[in-house]
Amino acid sequence: MATRTGMNGRNILIWILRLLAAVILLQTLYFKFTAHPQSVHLFTVLGMEPWGRIGIGILELIASLLILYPRTTGLGALLGLGLMAGAIYFHLTKLGIVFDGDAVLFTYAAIVFVCCAILLFLYRKTVLRQFGLQKF
DSSP: OHHHHHHHHHHHHHHHHHHHHHHHHHHHHHHHHTTOHHHHHHHHHTTOTTHHHHHHHHHHHHHHHHHHSGGGHHHHHHHHHHHHHHHHHHIIIIIOSSBTTBOHHHHHHHHHHHHHHHHHHHTHHHHHHHTTOTTO
16 A cells, blocks of 8 residues: 555655756746747846757757656656756856846756756666666
């Protein structure tokens, strides 16, 4: 009985992490794909406008879809973790934690980073298997 309850709790946690990461990633796509002035400004500061804005938007779309599909959650988490590591790096080095008057973008990046890190940890064996590294 306790195992079943633990498994349900684990599944609930996994779905919360999946949905939180995917919703944040998907929500920010609107700004990237519609060339919202804040998004254009951010990628201009980074010297990556427009190719970086659109390219990263496409990668974030792929990551969110992979995260939501149970068989590929680990791969999506790996991609999302890498993307958010890049976002956090640029916030700490070029953009600042507060960008255009608020820290929302940095906060979103940090939340998605943590969700993806936990998901990747939970799906580490699956990801290693998918890369043919089951010995590790």
